[in-house]
Amino acid sequence: MNTLKENAVLMRLSLGLPGEQRQDRTLTEEVKVSHSLGAKAGRWEKFLYPPEALKPIKELDGKARAYHNAVTLPFDSGVGILPAVLIMEYGDRMRGFASQRAHLVASHFLAKYDEWVNWARTQHNGTFDPEMYPGASVIADKFYFRTEPLPIPDGAHFASTVASLLGTDTDSVNQRVAEASKEAQRELLRRMVEPVAHMAKKLSEDSPRIFDTLISNIEDIARLAPALNLSGDPAIDSFVKDMKALTVVKADTLRESKPARTMHAQKAAEVLQRLSGYKL
Numbered sequence: 001m002n003t004l005k006e007n008a009v010l011m012r013l014s015l016g017l018p019g020e021q022r023q024d025r026t027l028t029e030e031v032k033v034s035h036s037l038g039a040k041a042g043r044w045e046k047f048l049y050p051p052e053a054l055k056p057i058k059e060l061d062g063k064a065r066a067y068h069n070a071v072t073l074p075f076d077s078g079v080g081i082l083p084a085v086l087i088m089e090y091g092d093r094m095r096g097f098a099s100q101r102a103h104l105v106a107s108h109f110l111a112k113y114d115e116w117v118n119w120a121r122t123q124h125n126g127t128f129d130p131e132m133y134p135g136a137s138v139i140a141d142k143f144y145f146r147t148e149p150l151p152i153p154d155g156a157h158f159a160s161t162v163a164s165l166l167g168t169d170t171d172s173v174n175q176r177v178a179e180a181s182k183e184a185q186r187e188l189l190r191r192m193v194e195p196v197a198h199m200a201k202k203l204s205e206d207s208p209r210i211f212d213t214l215i216s217n218i219e220d221i222a223r224l225a226p227a228l229n230l231s232g233d234p235a236i237d238s239f240v241k242d243m244k245a246l247t248v249v250k251a252d253t254l255r256e257s258k259p260a261r262t263m264h265a266q267k268a269a270e271v272l273q274r275l276s277g278y279k280l
Helices: 026-034 057-073 085-125 135-140 160-166 168-202 213-228 232-246 250-255 260-277
Strands: 008-016 019-024 044-047 071-077 081-082 144-150
Touching: 008 044, 008 057, 008 085, 044 144, 044 160, 057 081, 057 213, 071 168, 085 135, 085 144, 144 168, 168 213, 168 232, 168 260, 213 232, 213 250, 232 260, 250 260
Parallel strands: none
Antiparallel strands: 008 081, 008 144, 019 044, 071 081
16 A cells, blocks of 8 residues: 555644734723622633624635645644645645635725724723734734645654654654554545435435535545545545445435435445445
């Protein structure tokens, strides 16, 4: 089988936003005194901006994270294993997300910065603290969108950037990579099993509500699975063919035809049984 080091890189996605809340120490003490509270009773946190100030940016970040999580397999906190064959696609998609994000930051948040500050001035009334609002040019530096590729380490050759992530013991690095390879296969199998199990269960119901995602979720992982099959296991490729056979039917057909639902429920159950019987 192929090795992890030959077929992938580590990829870290980091997204930065300015803080949305800040403790007001003066107000916290006033509340404690006025209500005779204990020193550890709590603290008063101010919302610095209205919910809509960062909402579209956070929604875009959610989409970027969802894509990153879909095309990578877990390695360590904040770091995923990205198959080499997906590097170009990943780069294109992330540049697109970064461009959209930069536009939103400039046109939605920074352009309306004074509006957000005025909201806070009204909401906080006499407790408004101007020092919490250093200006749009300063806050702009709090936004960042970074993708950082790292090589798959081994005990003999690993960069200082990876050493800080994993520690410097060579045996532990080699062991971590070996464990990551197995865990990547387990995660891939879990992602393959989940939508097939859902189809088998849903189509076995008497009057199921069938959404288009019943099929598209299987299509999505079937498309990605060959690239995520980092060990080159031929069994995974065989499972992909089985899964694709489940997607030839239209969702409308399944909604309208009980015989079609019964047949595809059986097919999904058979694929699920084969997937569940797979051993690493």
